[in-house]
Every structure is written in C-alpha cells, then in structure tokens.
Amino acid sequence: MKKIETQEVAKIASLARLEADRATLERFAGQLDNILEYMETLHELDTTGVDPLYSPVQHPAPFREDSVHQAYTQQDVLGNAPESDELYFIVPKII
Amino acid sequence: MSAFEAVIGLEVHAQLKTESKLFCACSTHFGEKPNTNTCPVCTGMPGALPVINKKAVEFAAKMALAMQCRINTRSVFARKNYFYPDLPKGYQISQYEAPLAENGCVSIVSGGSFREIRIIRIHMEDDAGKSIHSRHENLSYVDLNRTGVPLIEIVSGPDLRSAEEAVTYLKQLRSILMYLGICEGNMEEGNFRCDANVSLRPLGRERLGVRTELKNMNSFRHVHKALEYEIQRQEDLLSDSEPVIQETLLFDEDSGTTRSMRGKEEAHDYRYFPDPDLVPMELSREAIAGWTAELPELPPAKMLRFQEAYGLPEYDAGLLTAERDLADYFEATVALGPPPKVVSNWIMTDLLREIREKDLVLSRCAFTPERFASLLKLIDSGKISSKTGKQIFPELLLQDLDPGTYVQEKGYVQISDDSELTRILEEVLEENPKELAAYKAGKKKLLSFFMGQVMKKTKGQANPKLVNEKLQELLK
Numbered sequence: 001m002k003k004i005e006t007q008e009v010a011k012i013a014s015l016a017r018l019e020a021d022r023a024t025l026e027r028f029a030g031q032l033d034n035i036l037e038y039m040e041t042l043h044e045l046d047t048t049g050v051d052p053l054y055s056p057v058q059h060p061a062p063f064r065e066d067s068v069h070q071a072y073t074q075q076d077v078l079g080n081a082p083e084s085d086e087l088y089f090i091v092p093k094i095i
Numbered sequence: 096m097s098a099f100e101a102v103i104g105l106e107v108h109a110q111l112k113t114e115s116k117l118f119c120a121c122s123t124h125f126g127e128k129p130n131t132n133t134c135p136v137c138t139g140m141p142g143a144l145p146v147i148n149k150k151a152v153e154f155a156a157k158m159a160l161a162m163q164c165r166i167n168t169r170s171v172f173a174r175k176n177y178f179y180p181d182l183p184k185g186y187q188i189s190q191y192e193a194p195l196a197e198n199g200c201v202s203i204v205s206g207g208s209f210r211e212i213r214i215i216r217i218h219m220e221d222d223a224g225k226s227i228h229s230r231h232e233n234l235s236y237v238d239l240n241r242t243g244v245p246l247i248e249i250v251s252g253p254d255l256r257s258a259e260e261a262v263t264y265l266k267q268l269r270s271i272l273m274y275l276g277i278c279e280g281n282m283e284e285g286n287f288r289c290d291a292n293v294s295l296r297p298l299g300r301e302r303l304g305v306r307t308e309l310k311n312m313n314s315f316r317h318v319h320k321a322l323e324y325e326i327q328r329q330e331d332l333l334s335d336s337e338p339v340i341q342e343t344l345l346f347d348e349d350s351g352t353t354r355s356m357r358g359k360e361e362a363h364d365y366r367y368f369p370d371p372d373l374v375p376m377e378l379s380r381e382a383i384a385g386w387t388a389e390l391p392e393l394p395p396a397k398m399l400r401f402q403e404a405y406g407l408p409e410y411d412a413g414l415l416t417a418e419r420d421l422a423d424y425f426e427a428t429v430a431l432g433p434p435p436k437v438v439s440n441w442i443m444t445d446l447l448r449e450i451r452e453k454d455l456v457l458s459r460c461a462f463t464p465e466r467f468a469s470l471l472k473l474i475d476s477g478k479i480s481s482k483t484g485k486q487i488f489p490e491l492l493l494q495d496l497d498p499g500t501y502v503q504e505k506g507y508v509q510i511s512d513d514s515e516l517t518r519i520l521e522e523v524l525e526e527n528p529k530e531l532a533a534y535k536a537g538k539k540k541l542l543s544f545f546m547g548q549v550m551k552k553t554k555g556q557a558n559p560k561l562v563n564e565k566l567q568e569l570l571k
Binding site: 016017054066067071072077085093 | 113114115120121122128129130131132133134135138140146147148149150151152169171176178179180192193226227228229232233234235236237238239364366369371373374375376377
C-alpha cells in the first residue's frame with residue numbers, strides 16, 4: 001500500500017506554487033513514500049512520557065528589547081523588487 | 096419565537112502597542128511613507144533571522160492573565176503557510192500547538208445577568224502588510240510597513256448567543272485591552288479586528304450546526320449588522336430545509352449583507368509546522384508573577400467597587416468604568432469633594448454628550464478634574480445657578496478657562512448677598528405700591544410678579560431660592 005499518491009504530491013506542489021511535470025511528480029511520490037515508510041518504522045518506538053521535540057537547539061529563545069532601529073532605507077528594501085514605483089512594491093492585481 | 100438558537104464564537108485580533116515589530120527592530124508607527132519601516136527580517140529576505148520582542152510577550156501575557164488564562168511556560172511559534180503579496184515570507188509566524196495561553200474566561204453582562212464566555216486560547220503572531228488595488232491597471236501596490244507588527248489572537252468559545260451578546264463581549268475585550276494600555280482599540284483603523292463563526296441549531300440540541308465565517312467587519316455596528324443578517328440568512332435556509340454551506344463570507348457595508356468569497360477555500364490548507372528559526376519560548380514563573388502583580392484593576396472589579404464605594408447604581412458604574420480615562424476622571428473629581436452621584440450625573444449627561452458631539456478626547460481637554468470640581472462647587476454654594484452651570488459647561492470644556500474667574504468676568508455670579516438682596520427687594524416693593532397693596536389684600540399670586548421684577552432688576556443674577564425666601568419674609 002502506498003502512503004502517498006501522485007495526486008496528493010501534485011496538490012502539495014500546487015500549494016507551494018511549484019510546477020512539475022507528471023514524471024517529476026511520480027519520482028517525488030516514490031521518494032516521499034520511502035520517507036513516510038521510514039517514519040512508520042520510527043513510529044513503532046514507544047514515546048509515552050517523552051515531550052515532543054520542537055527544536056534540536058537546547059537553549060530557550062533569546063528576547064530583544066523593544067527599541068526601534070532603522071538600518072535600511074526605503075530604496076534599499078525596494079531595490080530587490082522586480083517592479084516598484086519607489087514607494088510601493090508593484091505586483092499583478094490580487095483581487 | 097425562533098425555533099433555532101444562534102451559536103457564535105469570535106476570533107479577535109488586537110495589535111499590540113509596542114514601539115518595534117514582533118521579530119525585528121523596525122518601527123510600528125502608523126502613517127509613515129510606504130515601505131520605510133521595513134528590513135530584511137520583515138520583508139522575508141533569505142537568511143534573515145527573527146528575534147522576539149520582549150515587550151510584545153509581556154503585553155500578550157498580561158491580556159492572557161486578565162482573561163484568567165493558563166499561561167504556557169513553554170510555547171512554540173509555527174509557520175502558517177500561504178501565498179499573498181502582503182506576506183513576503185510566504186508564511187505568517189503564528190502559534191499552533193502550545194500557544195501562549197489557554198483556557199480562560201471573561202464575564203459579560205447580558206440581559207441583566209452575568210454570563211461567562213470561555214476563552215479557548217490566546218496566541219501571538221505577526222501582522223501582514225497592506226495592499227492597494229488599482230482600479231485602472233491590472234496591478235496591486237504593496238506596503239510592508241505593517242508586516243511584522245505584533246498581534247494577539249483571542250479565540251472565544253462558541254458561547255455567544257446573539258449579535259448583541261457578541262458586541263457586548265467585543266466591547267468588554269476592547270475595554271480590558273485599553274485598561275492594560277496594550278492596544279489602541281480602534282476598529283476603523285484596523286488595530287482591533289474581529290472575525291465571527293456563526294451557526295444555528297434547533298433549540299435544545301447540543302450538536303453544533305454547519306458554520307460560516309464572517310470577515311470584514313470594521314466597527315461594532317458592522318459586527319452587529321453582519322451577525323443579525325447572517326443569523327437570519329441561516330434561519331431562512333434551515334426553515335426551508337436547505338443546507339448551510341461551510342464557507343467564508345465577507346460583510347458588505349453598503350448593502351448590509353454578507354457575500355461569499357469562494358476560491359480562497361483551497362488556500363485553507365495552511366500546513367502549519369514549528370518555525371525552525373525560532374526555538375521554543377520559555378517564560379519563568381517569576382516573570383509571570385511579576386506581570387500578574389502589575390495588572391491594574393479591571394473593568395468588572397472597578398464597576399463593583401464604584402457601586403459599593405460611591406453608592407452608584409449599576410448603570411452609572413458600568414458606564415463610568417467602560418473606559419479607564421473616564422473612570423480615573425470620575426475618581427479624581429470625587430476626591431476633591433463633590434458628591435459622587437452629582438459628578439456621575441454631570442458626566443453621563445453633559446460631559447459625554449459634549450465629548451461625543453464634538454469628538455473630543457477627555458485627556459486632552461484643559462477641563463481638569465480640579466476645574467470640574469470647582470464648577471460643581473460654584474453651583475453647590477449658590478454662586479451660580481445650575482442652569483448657568485449647564486450653559487457655560489461646553490465653553491469650559493473646550494477652552495482653557497478657570498470656572499471661578501470665568502463666571503466673575505462674564506457676570507454670571509448670582510447675588511446671594513443678604514443685605515444687597517434685601518436692598519433690591521425693598522426697592523422693588525417701593526416701586527410697585529399698587530401690586531404691594533393688592534398682595535396684602537390677598538392676591539398671593541403676585542409673589543411671582545415680584546420675583547420677576549427682582550430678576551429683571553438683577554438681569555437674572557439673583558439667587559432664586561434666596562429671593563423667594565426673602566420675599567416671603569418681607570411680605571409677611
């Protein structure tokens with residue numbers, strides 16, 4: 001029994017806005033299926049009483065003081081945009 | 096009587112009043128030139144790393160404590176993935192499993208009795224930017240100044256039963272946020288927003304019906320209108336045995352109706368996962384205890400105290416404590432001597448009317464509690480009539496004027512001086528011998544004639560109560 005069908009891989013690709021042809025989707029479906037299969041093996045382990053690991057990093061999140069610091073200008077930020085009018089990012093109409 | 100019961104739950108987004116954004120040092124200041132408050136972190140540049148703002152956590156935790164939530168000492172940030180140009184990272188940093196706080200409640204007064212509304216969770220997240228859609232070109236313009244501004248989302252249980260109740264709950268949340276000083280609370284400006292989940296079920300049934308989600312309501316009035324409309328729409332469908340379709344609806348303020356926003360449904364697959372850029376956030380017991388100790392007296396407690404300490408009716412206490420500024424103003428005035436109920440009456444009628452009509456902000460008026468108390472003292476001591484007091488009140492509120500000096504200069508001071516009043520009364524009686532004789536002959540109605548003459552002579556500035564007493568005495 002397959003854990004993931006090509007159809008589902010196609011859906012995930014479209015959610016991520018990735019274009020892929022049939023052959024690629026099938027290839028990924030196979031790879032993802034292997035990964036899920038391995039997860040199934042891991043799942044056999046009894047983890048009762050073990051907290052879920054959200055991050056392998058052992059220290060807690062550092063905090064920042066609430067102070068304003070401006071390091072970049074409007075031009076810097078807009079400089080990377082494919083299209084702008086020096087005020088706004090311009091994109092294809094959303095609605 | 097309807098055979099159905101409405102079940103409403105609200106998701107409220109409140110922007111936190113911090114100086115800088117949630118994960119970077121960009122300013123949160125509203126109204127700057129587009130894209131000036133931006134940096135690699137909030138514009139989602141590859142490799143830029145978020146670092147959480149301590150103040151935002153404190154503000155969020157204080158709201159959670161005020162809602163009697165349990166705070167998770169370890170909470171996790173997650174990515175909520177979707178594509179939209181005002182979300183440059185391609186995901187919103189939010190919380191999914193292990194949110195900041197869970198299981199709280201807030202009580203509201205509905206239909207004259209207290210109702211407990213459950214708070215399912217409060218979590219932190221960053222805001223999206225704003226886009227302007229061109230009418231003429233096939234383009235949208237994106238401003239990322241708001242991207243990354245801290246928000247909390249407050250999710251209620253499905254415990255609200257009518258549009259009124261939902262609005263009451265919403266106002267209560269806003270009031271608490273403003274008491275805490277952590278949110279501007281302005282729905283029109285979008286720093287306090289609300290989505291609603293609405294379903295209907297036959298009266299007496301436990302299981303919930305199919306719900307719709309309402310969006311785009313940017314005032315209390317809109318929330319009320321949208322909910323009323325949606326409840327009626329679902330009732331009509333169910334009464335005709337037609338199904339309610341689970342979908343997201345937009346409120347249209349022009350028509351007062353809701354309309355479907357189909358097409359976005361597919362995007363509801365957010366594929367949450369823990370954000371690998373942010374390790375779990377840990378809050379110490381000491382920090383939480385410190386924030387708890389810093390909580391101010393909140394509206395429900397203040398309302399009860401106002402009733403007990405000042406002997407005010409529930410209505411007065413509710414109105415006076417709805418906003419912290421007003422409650423403080425009341426207390427500062429009462430502390431200077433005037434009777435609480437008198438102060439309350441003036442606030443509820445004259446003060447609130449003027450503030451609403453002229454769109455004033457009380458804390459910016461030069462009419463301080465000291466001046467308010469001094470005005471009330473001028474009236475109480477009979478120096479001016481209460482009618483004069485009401486007349487000059489709008490002027491005093493708008494201008495920078497000392498009430499005592501103002502009434503002197505404008506000649507509003509009543510003549511309450513005994514000997515001066517007696518002199519004027521004697522003059523009036525002397526000048527009207529015919530009427531005096533008639534009065535003495537039994538025409539007692541002429542008392543008001545003499546009153547009128549005195550008022551005319553003093554241009555209305557004689558203390559009417561004293562004139563009446565004196566006249567009766569002289570005419571004996």
